[in-house]
Amino acid sequence: MMQFLTVFKREMLESGRNFKWIWVPLVFILLGLSDPLSTYYLPQIIESVGGLPEGASFDIPTPPPHDVLMMSLAQFSQLGVLVISLMSMGLIASERKSGVAELVLVKPVKYSTYVSAKWTATSVLVLVSLFAGLLASWYYVNLLFGDISFLHLLATWFFYGLWLLFVISISVFMNSLFKVPGLVGFMTIVLVILTSIVTTVLNHILDWSPAKLSPYIRMMLSEGNISGDLWATALITIGISIALLAAAIYTFRTKEMA
C-alpha cells in the first residue's frame, strides 16, 4: 500500500509539474462548453456570417436539454479520447524507453503495484477533468435549454467515466506491449475505434459492449431511469477494464522490463 501511494503521489506530482492538471481539465471544460453555446447561438452565428438568402425560411428547433448534454458527450468521445490516448501513451512506455524504469524496478516494488498506481493516477486526473467538463456543459444546458437534475449529471459522470476508464485500461495494456509511446497512442486509438465499429456492426448481438454506454446514457437522460441494460453494460465494462489491467501486469511480469 505504501509503495502504491508512493508511485501514485509521484505520478500526481509529475502531472502537476508538467501542467497536465491544468490543460486536461481545461480541454474538457472547453469541449463541454462548445456544444451548448454553439447550438444556442446558431441563429445568430448564421446571421453574422451573412445570413440565409432572401426569402429562405429556416426554422431551427430548440433541441431538448438531454440532447445537448449528449452532444457534449460526443465531443468527449472524440477529442476527449484522443487527449486521453495522447497523455497516457508514455505512462510506462516512456519510462522504459528512457531507462528510468531500470532504476525504479530494481527497487523491491511489485509490478502490479507499479502498474495499478499509474492507472489510478491517470484515472483520477481523467475523472476530475470529465467532471469539470460535464459541469460546464450542464451549467449552460440548464441556463439555455432547460433542466437536467444534478443526480442525472452524477449518473452520467459515473457511467461515462467507466467508458473513459476502459480507454485508460486499453492504453495501460498497450503500454505493457510496446516500448514506443507513439505506437502505444496509435494502438489505443485503433482499439477504441475498433470497439465502436464492431459494436455498430454487430449491434444486435453485442447488447452490453462498452461502446453501448453512450446510447444507454441517452436513454437514461430522456426516460429518467437507469435501465438494466445500462447496469449490465457498466458491469461488463468494469470487468473488461480489470481484465486488461491484469493482462498488462501479467505481460510486465513475463516480459523483460528495461
Next chain:
Amino acid sequence: MALLTVKNLKKNYDGSPVIRGIDFSINKGTCVALLGPNGAGKTTTLRMLSGLIRSNGGSISFEGLDDQTDIRYHIGYLPQHPVFHSWMSGKEFLVYVARLANLDKKTAAARADELLARVGIADAKNKRIGKYSGGMKQRLGIAQAMIHQPKLLMLDEPVSALDPIGRREVLNLMEELKQETTLLFSTHILNDAEEVSDELLMMHNGEIVESGPMEMVRQKHRVDKIDVAFQKDFVPDESLLTALPSVMRIESNRGIHHIFVTDTTQARDELLQLVQSEHWPLERFEVGRASLEDLFMKVVKS
C-alpha cells in the same frame, strides 16, 4: 563466506548465447571487479543479478535467502547510463526510491540527506536533476543504489563515462563504500580494477576466463622478465646484455627494455652488476611483475 553464488548462469539473445554458463561466487565484504572488453557480457550478467532480465538457465542464490524473498531488497544497482526523472530534484528522487524500498517517511528523508552529503552533492539537492552534470548524476546514481543499505552493491561501468576529475572522485567514493558493503563493479579499464578491487572476475565472450584474488591472479600470470629504462638518449650495448647467462631475449619499446630471463633472482644480480660496472645511467628497474594489461591482452587474444 559466499554472499552470492552463481551457478551455470546462461543467457541467450535471439537464440545465440551471450552468457555461456558462468560460475562464480562473491564473498562478503570484498570488492570484486568484473573486467572484460566491450561486449563480453558484463552488463548482461549484472542485469540478470539485479533481476531486470531473466536468465535462460542456471541459478543465482543469495546467502540466507530462500526463493520467496525478493532479492531486490538486498541489492543496489547502478546502471551504466542512469536516467532519472529530470523534473524531480535530487532529494525528491532519493526519497522516492527510498519509499519504494519500503523505508518509512522519516527514515527515507534522513537517508536521502545523509547520502547526498556522502556523495558530495548536498548543495544541489533541491536543484532539478535535469540541470545536473554527468558526474553529479553518477553520484546521485550511487546514492540511489545505496539508499536501502543493500548487502550487495552493483555498479555498471561507474567511471567509464566520467572525466578524470569525476573519475577520481567516484573511485575515492567506491574506496569508502567498500568498507561498509560488498561491492561488484564492471569496468573495461584495467587501472580502475587494479586500484579499487580485491578480487577479479575476467570475462570474455560470455565466459569467465580468469578469477580470483587480485594478487593471486597476478602471481599466476607472472612473467619472468625485468624491465629497465635508462636516461634519455642512452642506448645500451645489447650484446653485453644478451651475453649474460640468465638472459633469453630482449624486446625494446620506446626506451623501455623488456628483458626476458630464466630466473629473476639470478638475473637481477647479473644485471645490476653489469649496470654498475659499465656506469649505465639507470632510471627504472622492475622485476617480474606482469601488469594486468599483459594478462588482459593475453586472455582476450587467446
